[in-house]
Amino acid sequence: MRVEELIGVSRGILFDFNGTLSNDEGLLEQAYDSALLQLGLTRLDPGEYAALLGRSDPDIAQAVLEHRGEGARINEFLSALADIYPAASISAGCLTPDSVAFVKWLLNNDKKVGIVTGTLRSMIEPVLAEYGLAEELNCLVTIEDVQAGKPDPEGFALGAQLLAVKAQEILVFEDSNAGLAAADSLGMRVVGIGGAIETPRLAAHYSTMDDLAAEVVALEGS
Structure with missing residues (x-):
């Protein structure tokens, strides 16, 4: 049909x-990377974000933080992500x-x-x-x-x-x-x-x- x-x-x-x-999706991966750097954490590993596609943002964030031993900082990370993503998305069209x-x-x-x-x-x-x-x-x-x-x-x-x-x-x-x-x-x-x-x-x-x-x-x- x-x-x-x-x-x-x-x-x-x-x-x-x-x-x-x-x-x-490419921009969102960059936003995750920027949020990690804002929290003073290591950047995404190659393929790390791609392996998590399809999950919700809180689930992806939790997995990314736990990989760095920082799972307790989930609210701080999501707040940083929410500050970064909208303006970047609008700017990139x-x-x-x-x-x-x-x-x-x-x-x-x-x-x-x-x-x-x-x-x-x-x-x-x-x-x-x-x-x-x-x-x-x-x-x-x-x-x-x-x-x-x-x-x-x-x-x-x-x-x-x-x-x-x-x-x-x-x-x-x-x-x-x-x-x-x-x-x-x-x-x-x-x-x-x-x-x-x-x-x-x-x-x-x-x-x-x-x-x-x-x-x-x-x-x-x-």
């Missing part, structure tokens, strides 16, 4: 944020004009749209506000709103509840196998973004959100 057909038969749309709606336009197009076409993310509210809200999305989205579920992050389906279940849409009528955009497992377990269809997700289990797959957004915009204009 083509993406426009998937969107057409869906009443609700839920986006993962980091690495999906926002093209920011990680949430691109095409992706923002795609979200607004969905809303204008009577779709209920939200975000389910393993990041912190303090990291995502300033970015959404910068692009005029904070007040337009129908829901925002962050790691603070659930007991367990992906692959636990709690976040997507809460997103469906807040959208007031049945899980089977929701289309999810995800970049991680943990997110895919969470959404799939609820019967949600999943469109994969990027190269780190299991394509055989996806309803569709795109290299970036911009590629998907460009296709939808092109179809609308044809």
